[in-house]
Amino acid sequence: MAKQSAPEELAEIAPKLVEVTDRVLFGDVWERPELSPRDRSLVTVGVLTAPYRTEQLAYHLGKALENGLSVEELSEAITHLAFYAGWPNAMTAMNQLKKIADEQAAA
Template sequence: MTRPAGEGLSDQERYDQGMTVRREVLSDAHVDRSIANTTEVTGDFQDFITRVAWGDVWSRPGLDRRSRSVAVLSSLIALGHHEELAMHLRAARRNGLTVDEITEVILQSAIYAGVPAANTAFRIASEVFADQP
C-alpha cells in the first residue's frame, strides 16, 4: 500500500479519525478516563497515540480490527506488557474475537513467546473474562 496522492489528512483530521477508532475499540468510558487523567506531562503523548496509533495505523484498511487485535495481543504477550494486556483483551472482545479465539492466541504465544508469558496472559485473561458477561 502506497501513500495516497495529495496532501493527505491534516493533524486534526488524523486526531478526529483516531479518536473515533479509539472509542470504538476501547470504549467511550476507557477513553474518557484516559483523557480525564491527561496531565501536562502526558498531553503530547495522548495526542500522539490518538493521531498515530489510532488515526494512522488502526485506521488503515489492510487488516480488519479482529486481525489487528490478534497482532496486538501477540505482541503484548511476547513483550511482557501486562499493564496493557487487560485493556486489549477487552478491546479484542469488542472487535469480535471470542474467548475461545483469544485462548488460542494465548496458547499459540506459548510456543513463540514462552510458557511463562502465556501463563501470565492466561491469568490476566481469566481475571478480565470473569468480570465480563
C-alpha cells in the first residue's frame, strides 16, 4: 500500500493533527500486521458509511479499491450496511462508489 498522509493544506492550521495522523494513524495503525490493508479498508468503509461521514468516505472507497477490494465486494458490503446503518447512508455511499468506479473505468 502506498504511504497515506493527511492533506498538506491542513498543516497550516492544524500541524499537530496532521503530524499525529501521519505518524500514528497511517504510520502505525494502518501498518500493523494483524489486519491486512484490505481488511482495514473494509472496516473503515463500514465505519464511515454508518454515521454518514461522506467527506472521508470518498477517499477511503478509493483506497479500498487500491487495497484489493473489488467494486462488487464494496457494493455488497454497502448493501449489507443499509439494514444496519440506514438506507440513506448506504445510498449515498453507493453513489460515491459508482462515481469512483466510473472514473476509474474511464481512466
